[in-house]
Amino acid sequence: xxxxxxxxxxxxxxxxxxxxxxxxxxxxxxxxxxxxxxxxxxxxxxxxxxxxxxxxxxxxxxxxxxxxxxxxxxxxxxxxxxxxxxxxxxxxxxxxxxxxxxxxxxxxxxxxxxxxxxxxxxxxxxxxxxxxxxxxxxxxxxxxxxxxxxxxxxxxxxxxxxxxxxxxxxxxxxxxxxxxxxxxxxxxxxxxxxxxxxxxxxxxxxxxxxxxxxxxxxxxxxxxxxxxxxxxxxxxxxxxxxxxxxxxxxxxxxxxxxxxxxxxxxxxxxxxxxxxxxxxxxxxxxxxxxxxxxxxxxxxxxxxxxxxxxxxxxxxxxxxxxxxxxxxxxxxxxxxxxxxxxx
Amino acid sequence: xxxxxxxxxxxxxxxxxxxxxxxxxxxxxxxxxxxxxxxxxxxxxxxxxxxxxxxxxxxxxxxxxxxxxxxxxxxxxxxxxxxxxxxxxxxxxxxxxxxxxxxxxxxxxxxxxxxxxxxxxxxxxxxxxxxxxxxxxxxxxxxxxxxxxxxxxxxxxxxxxxxxxxxxxxxxxxxxxxxxxxxxxxxxxxxxxxxxxxxxxxxxxxxxxxxxxxxxxxxxxxxxxxxxxxxxxxxxxxxxxxxxxxxxxxxxxxxxxxxxxxxxxxxxxxxxxxxxxxxxxxxxxxxxxxxxxxxxxxxxxxxxxxxxxxxxxxxxxxxxxxxxxxxxxxxxxxxxxxxxxxx
DNA sequence: CTGAAAGCGCTTACAG
DNA sequence: CTGAAAGCGCTTACAG
Numbered sequence: 233x234x235x236x237x238x239x240x241x242x243x244x245x246x247x248x249x250x251x252x253x254x255x256x257x258x259x260x261x262x263x264x265x266x267x268x269x270x271x272x273x274x275x276x277x278x279x280x281x282x283x284x285x286x287x288x289x290x291x292x293x294x295x296x297x298x299x300x301x302x303x304x305x306x307x308x309x310x311x312x313x314x315x316x317x318x319x320x321x322x323x324x325x326x327x328x329x330x331x332x333x334x335x336x337x338x339x340x341x342x343x344x345x346x347x348x349x350x351x352x353x354x355x356x357x358x359x360x361x362x363x364x365x366x367x368x369x370x371x372x373x374x375x376x377x378x379x380x381x382x383x384x385x386x387x388x389x390x391x392x393x394x395x396x397x398x399x400x401x402x403x404x405x406x407x408x409x410x411x412x413x414x415x416x417x418x419x420x421x422x423x424x425x426x427x428x429x430x431x432x433x434x435x436x437x438x439x440x441x442x443x444x445x446x447x448x449x450x451x452x453x454x455x456x457x458x459x460x461x462x463x464x465x466x467x468x469x470x471x472x473x474x475x476x477x478x479x480x481x482x483x484x485x486x487x488x489x490x491x492x493x494x495x496x497x498x499x500x501x502x503x504x505x506x507x508x509x510x511x512x513x514x515x516x517x518x519x520x521x522x523x524x525x526x527x528x529x530x531x532x533x534x535x536x537x538x539x540x541x542x543x544x545x546x547x548x549x550x551x552x553x554x555x556x557x558x559x560x561x562x563x564x565x566x567x568x569x570x571x572x573x574x575x
Numbered sequence: 576x577x578x579x580x581x582x583x584x585x586x587x588x589x590x591x592x593x594x595x596x597x598x599x600x601x602x603x604x605x606x607x608x609x610x611x612x613x614x615x616x617x618x619x620x621x622x623x624x625x626x627x628x629x630x631x632x633x634x635x636x637x638x639x640x641x642x643x644x645x646x647x648x649x650x651x652x653x654x655x656x657x658x659x660x661x662x663x664x665x666x667x668x669x670x671x672x673x674x675x676x677x678x679x680x681x682x683x684x685x686x687x688x689x690x691x692x693x694x695x696x697x698x699x700x701x702x703x704x705x706x707x708x709x710x711x712x713x714x715x716x717x718x719x720x721x722x723x724x725x726x727x728x729x730x731x732x733x734x735x736x737x738x739x740x741x742x743x744x745x746x747x748x749x750x751x752x753x754x755x756x757x758x759x760x761x762x763x764x765x766x767x768x769x770x771x772x773x774x775x776x777x778x779x780x781x782x783x784x785x786x787x788x789x790x791x792x793x794x795x796x797x798x799x800x801x802x803x804x805x806x807x808x809x810x811x812x813x814x815x816x817x818x819x820x821x822x823x824x825x826x827x828x829x830x831x832x833x834x835x836x837x838x839x840x841x842x843x844x845x846x847x848x849x850x851x852x853x854x855x856x857x858x859x860x861x862x863x864x865x866x867x868x869x870x871x872x873x874x875x876x877x878x879x880x881x882x883x884x885x886x887x888x889x890x891x892x893x894x895x896x897x898x899x900x901x902x903x904x905x906x907x908x909x910x911x912x913x914x915x916x917x918x
Numbered sequence: 919c920t921g922a923a924a925g926c927g928c929t930t931a932c933a934g
Numbered sequence: 935c936t937g938a939a940a941g942c943g944c945t946t947a948c949a950g
Contacts, residue, residue: 324677
C-alpha cells in the first residue's frame with residue numbers, strides 16, 4: 233500500500249500538498265495537482281481511512297441498528313432487502329458505507345442490543361459513525377427513543393422518534409388505510425373489519441385511524457368487535473380472522489394492517505370454507521412479494537420500500553452536514569388492486 | 576469522549592498500561608488492572624477504533640459485496656435476510672461488524688461494482704477490512720474469481736471460487752436435487768422434467784447433475800427436451816413450463832431449481848387449465864417464504880439459509896486468524912414435503 | 919500556492 | 935510488571 237508520503241517524495245512535494253490534492257483540490261496549483269494525481273494512480277494509492285477518520289474525527293460510515301434477536305429468530309423485517317437497496321444506493325451517492333452493527337447474543341462486550349441502546353451508541357462513538365439508521369424489527373420500538381435522545385444523528389424507519397438530531401421516515405399510513413376502506417366501500421361492503429398490528433405500534437395505530445376515517449366517511453358505524461389486534465405476522469392474522477368469523481354478524485370484508493396477516497386471514501377463510509373474495513374480501517398492507525403470489529392475489533396498500541431507504545439516507549446526510557433536526561418524511565402509499573376483493 | 580490518556584492520568588499509570596489492560600490483561604498487575612477498569616467504566620471509556628485500526632493495521636470489520644445493480648432492480652437475493660441474520664450473529668460472536676460496501680451507480684469514485692472488482696478490493700484495503708463475503712445476486716459470479724485472486728480473505732456464497740485465501744459455502748445441490756427426483760419417482764412419476772437456473776451457474780449445474788442422477792437411479796431415460804433453462808426468477812419458470820407443456824409428450828412432474836421458478840410453473844400450469852398436483856407435480860428449491868403460501872403449498876428442497884451466513888463467518892474468521900485457505904463448506908439440504916406433488 | 923509541525927488516540931517493541 | 939518513545943497515515947491551522 234502506497235502512502236501519501238511516498239507520493240509526496242516522488243513528486244517532490246510535502247504530504248500536506250498530497251492531502252490537499254484529495255481534499256481541497258482547488259487550493260493547489262494545477263500542475264502539481266495533476267502530477268500528484270498521476271503518481272497516485274500509478275501507485276494505486278488508496279487513502280487510509282483509519283488515519284483519516286482518526287484525524288478528522290469522522291468516518292464515512294453510517295451504522296444500521298437492526299436488532300435480530302436470537303431468541304426470536306422468527307422476527308423478520310417485511311421488506312428488509314428493498315430497504316437496504318434504497319439505503320445503500322443513496323448512501324453510496326454520498327460516499328458513505330453502511331455498517332451493520334454487531335449485536336450481542338453472546339457474552340462479548342462488543343455487542344449491543346436494543347435492551348441496551350448504550351451499546352450501539354458506544355459503537356457509534358468508537359467508530360466515529362456519522363449517524364444511525366434504526367429499523368424496527370416489529371417491536372421494542374420504545375428503545376429507539378433512547379437513541380434519539382443520545383444526540384447522535386439518527387433516523388428511524390417507521391417509528392416516530394424525536395430528539396436533537398433525530399427524525400424518522402414512515403408511510404402515510406392513515407391515507408393508505410383510508411384508501412383500502414374506500415375501495416371496500418366502493419365495492420358495496422358495509423361490514424368491514426380490521427386486523428391491526430400490535431397496539432401502540434405507530435404505523436398500526438395510524439392505520440386504524442385511517443380505517444375509522446373510512447367508515448366515518450361512508451357513514452358506517454364503528455364496531456369494537458370488528459377491530460381485532462394481531463402482531464403483523466401471519467399466524468395472528470389467521471387467529472384474528474377466526475374470531476371475526478365467529479361473530480354473530482361476521483364481516484364481509486377485512487382490512488389487515490399487513491400482507492402477512494392478510495395471508496393468515498386468507499388461510500383462515502379457506503379453512504372455514506369461505507371463498508375469497510365472494511364470501512370475504514381482503515385487503516392487505518405492504519405489497520410484499522407474497523401478495524402477488526397467493527390465490528387470489530392480494531389487493532393491498534403498497535409502501536414505497538426502497539423509498540424508505542432513500543429517504544432515510546437523505547435525512548441522515550442532511551443532519552450530518554446541516555446539523556439540526558430534519559422534518560419527518562412521510563411517503564405516499566398506493567392501492568394495488570388485485571383479486572382478493574372481487575373487481 | 577474519554578481517551579486512554581485521561582484514564583492513565585487519573586490512575587497514575589502510562590497509556591501503555593491502559594492499553595495493555597484492554598488487550599493483554601494478563602500481563603498487568605491485578606490491582607492496577609482493576610483500577611484502570613474501574614476508572615474506564617466511570618468515564619464511559621470507548622477505545623477509538625480508528626486509532627486502533629491505524630496502529631494495528633486491521634479493523635474489526637468484514638466487508639459485504641452485494642452488488643445491487645441499479646440497472647437491474649429486479650435482481651434480488653432469494654434469502655438475503657436469513658443470510659444476514661446468520662452472518663451477523665456469527666460475526667458478532669467474534670467481535671466483528673459487517674460493512675456493506677458502497678457500490679457505484681453514480682459518478683463518485685468511492686463506489687465499486689462487480690464490473691470493477693478492484694474498487695471493492697481497494698475499499699477493503701482502505702478500511703483494513705479483515706475480509707470479504709461475496710454474495711451472488713444471480714449473475715456476474717465470474718467476477719468473484721478476481722476477488723479470490725486478490726489475496727484478501729474472502730468467502731463466496733454459492734459460487735465456487737479459489738484463491739490463496741478464498742473459499743466458499745454452498746448447499747449440497749446434487750443430493751438436494753436427487754432427493755427431489757427420488758420423491759417424484761416414489762410417487763410414480765416417470766416423465767420428470769427440470770427447469771434449471773442459468774447455464775453455467777454452479778448451483779444450477781449441480782442441481783441438474785442431481786436430477787440426472789435421480790433419473791439414472793430410477794432407470795428413467797434422460798431427455799433433452801425435458802431440461803429447459805431459466806434464470807431462477809418467476810417469469811422464466813412460467814415460460815419454461817409453457818414450453819414443457821407444449822411438448823408432444825409433456826412431463827407429469829417438474830423439478831424447478833428455485834422456488835420462484837416453481838411458482839412460475841404453478842402459474843403456467845394453472846393458466847393451462849392443469850391442476851397441481853393431479854395433472855402436474857411440482858418441486859422447488861430454496862424453501863423461501865412463498866413456498867408455504869402458494870396454493871397448493873410447494874414441496875421443495877430447503878436450504879439452510881442462516882447456515883450460509885454462519886458458515887461464511889466461520890470460514891472468514893478462520894482465514895483471518897489462521898492465514899491459509901479453508902475447505903469449502905457444503906451444507907446439507909432437506910426435502911420439505913407439502914402439497915404440490917400430492918402425497 | 920506550499921511546507922513544517924503538531925496532533926488525532928491508539929499499540930508495541932524495547933528497556934528496565 | 936511498567937514506562938518512554940516511536941510509529942501508524944492522515945489533516946489542518948499557521949506561517950510564509
